[in-house]
Amino acid sequence: MRPAFQKLTEEIILETRGLTKEFKGFVAVDHVDLRVKRGTIHALIGPNGAGKTTVFNLLTKFLPPSRGTIHFKGEDITRDQPADVARRGVIRSFQISAVFPNLSVLENVRVALQRKRAGSNFAFWQSEKKLDAMNDAALAILDRVGLRDFAQTHAGALAYGRKRTLEIATTLAMDPEMMLLDEPTAGMGHEDVDRVRDLIQEVAKGRTVLMVEHNMSVVSGICDTITVLQRGSVLAEGPYAEVSKNPQVIEAYMGSSDGAGGPA
Amino acid sequence: MANETPGLDQRDVAFDAKFFRYGFLAMMVFFIAVPFVNQAAGRDLIYLVFLMKVLCFGLFACAFNLLLGYGGLLSFGHAMFLGMAGYFSAHLAKVGLQFDQVTLFKVSIPLSVHLPPFSTELAILVSTAATGVLGLLVGLLAIRRQGIYFAMITLALAQMIFFYCLQAPFTGGEDGIQSVPRGKLLGMIDLTNNTAMYYFVLAVFTFGFLLIYRTVHSPFGQVLKAIKENEPRAISLGYQTERYKLLAFVLSATLAGLAGATKAIVFQLASLTDVHWSMSGEVVLMTLLGGMGTIFGPVAGSFVIMAMENYLSNLGAWVTITQGIVFVICVLAFRRGIVGELEALLRRRLTFRQFLFEVFAFRHHKRARDKKRG
Numbered sequence: 001m002r003p004a005f006q007k008l009t010e011e012i013i014l015e016t017r018g019l020t021k022e023f024k025g026f027v028a029v030d031h032v033d034l035r036v037k038r039g040t041i042h043a044l045i046g047p048n049g050a051g052k053t054t055v056f057n058l059l060t061k062f063l064p065p066s067r068g069t070i071h072f073k074g075e076d077i078t079r080d081q082p083a084d085v086a087r088r089g090v091i092r093s094f095q096i097s098a099v100f101p102n103l104s105v106l107e108n109v110r111v112a113l114q115r116k117r118a119g120s121n122f123a124f125w126q127s128e129k130k131l132d133a134m135n136d137a138a139l140a141i142l143d144r145v146g147l148r149d150f151a152q153t154h155a156g157a158l159a160y161g162r163k164r165t166l167e168i169a170t171t172l173a174m175d176p177e178m179m180l181l182d183e184p185t186a187g188m189g190h191e192d193v194d195r196v197r198d199l200i201q202e203v204a205k206g207r208t209v210l211m212v213e214h215n216m217s218v219v220s221g222i223c224d225t226i227t228v229l230q231r232g233s234v235l236a237e238g239p240y241a242e243v244s245k246n247p248q249v250i251e252a253y254m255g256s257s258d259g260a261g262g263p264a
Numbered sequence: 265m266a267n268e269t270p271g272l273d274q275r276d277v278a279f280d281a282k283f284f285r286y287g288f289l290a291m292m293v294f295f296i297a298v299p300f301v302n303q304a305a306g307r308d309l310i311y312l313v314f315l316m317k318v319l320c321f322g323l324f325a326c327a328f329n330l331l332l333g334y335g336g337l338l339s340f341g342h343a344m345f346l347g348m349a350g351y352f353s354a355h356l357a358k359v360g361l362q363f364d365q366v367t368l369f370k371v372s373i374p375l376s377v378h379l380p381p382f383s384t385e386l387a388i389l390v391s392t393a394a395t396g397v398l399g400l401l402v403g404l405l406a407i408r409r410q411g412i413y414f415a416m417i418t419l420a421l422a423q424m425i426f427f428y429c430l431q432a433p434f435t436g437g438e439d440g441i442q443s444v445p446r447g448k449l450l451g452m453i454d455l456t457n458n459t460a461m462y463y464f465v466l467a468v469f470t471f472g473f474l475l476i477y478r479t480v481h482s483p484f485g486q487v488l489k490a491i492k493e494n495e496p497r498a499i500s501l502g503y504q505t506e507r508y509k510l511l512a513f514v515l516s517a518t519l520a521g522l523a524g525a526t527k528a529i530v531f532q533l534a535s536l537t538d539v540h541w542s543m544s545g546e547v548v549l550m551t552l553l554g555g556m557g558t559i560f561g562p563v564a565g566s567f568v569i570m571a572m573e574n575y576l577s578n579l580g581a582w583v584t585i586t587q588g589i590v591f592v593i594c595v596l597a598f599r600r601g602i603v604g605e606l607e608a609l610l611r612r613r614l615t616f617r618q619f620l621f622e623v624f625a626f627r628h629h630k631r632a633r634d635k636k637r638g
Binding site for chain 2: 062081082086087091092094098100102106107110112115118120121122124127130152154
């Protein structure tokens, strides 16, 4: 194998080839070839209904693809179960907040740590006190995202922005190689957006992040590569400066090609 | 963030542990004391047979609650485990295992087994284990579907079991299996004595109850709660959720079997009533009335329902109507059930006067609804 080629395959952590999803004749995702480089923050943007979340669901196997393949670190994961994908180190978040509402904030993080450290744990005869051994690690993660003061609060009682932060903390507890974040700042106020953006940038160190995001200040601020989807297909790909000047992208967002300044 | 009622927003592990400790103590003192009180009074203030019924159905409802309250799975066929275990243990205790051939789908395989009647404890153990196997088979089929489909599959399978019990030769059809010997516990303690039988049932119940408590408060229970709260999220963390749900189902079925097997010995009878679908409904009623997802709730629910059936029996068919009305009131006004409401009140650490005020003014319901967490 030529060194240059080997370097190339090493760099790509997640790759899809001809990924397609049809719902009874409606093509939601159409031959998407996505290549995510290791160690980058990659954004998936596009107008409503472009198929961004469907791509996410395909990548994490919550939906089976109609055609095409998905490779993670060179291995074919197209036939994996959702839990298997997670075990490979690809952890996703959800568009609607995905916390365990009646568990405490600490327990939310601990559930993730438990999976990470103990694997499948069916010990119904053991005391839950055994889990207290993970408290320090969980608190350290909460400290990092600024939720330590809420450790004993029911996750369901948290304010919206904090719920999303807790979600990232839970994902972080899995120490994933790759994080898939589905609209991490959706529905947040300005201060929260800035906080979560900084948080994503911080936790992305040493990992790969693929995120669906609408907020262009987040996308332009922290993302290395941007893929624009429209009606299920890739419209453009590249760094923000390049993509935002693409007339097709401007048209997709603005409805005309003469608008200046790119997607807002 | 509004935080006016810290008791509801904050996880209070100390309160939970205290509530369990004192609740368990009170429950055990009550159940242990009744025979002594009866003796002191010189007459049966509370019938032991009635309490044995409460304990058997209490364990049944606790097992059901493990699945519904902590696993979020509404089985509408749990009577099959209670009833089948009853038939198993009644048959084993009365006849033993006696057959010359096994017939499956009209194919007969000669297989000669002749075992004399089992001792009481062995009959209960073997039938509990057999019910666990039945639970595994049913669970493997049902666990793949969620919500109403899960309920319907369990109901359909329970109906199949019902018709099997109606037709199969060993169950005695409409007559059931009658005059089952209570036998001697470990060959020593004569269980025909009601007090001895009562304490044996209490021991079985306590074992099952504590096992459920431990299961809920175990690393497994923690994952089960997470799955109940948000299954996609649990999957995305790498949990193979179907395996957890299956284990919860098997545990629930096994403990329901333990209740049914014991019940058949106590009442010396296994009948179609216990496999009938209405029994599956009754256990839902007990669990919701007492408090779904609370550890003591199903016991309280069983007590109330059994008390209504026993002490209002001269009302005849009106008992069912009364139960219906109680159920409607409970669902409309006391969503958390008897124990759930009590726990929520105590959690807020009110003074006694405030407590009475809240109880009679029903104010906490309104506030709880306003503050409903999602």
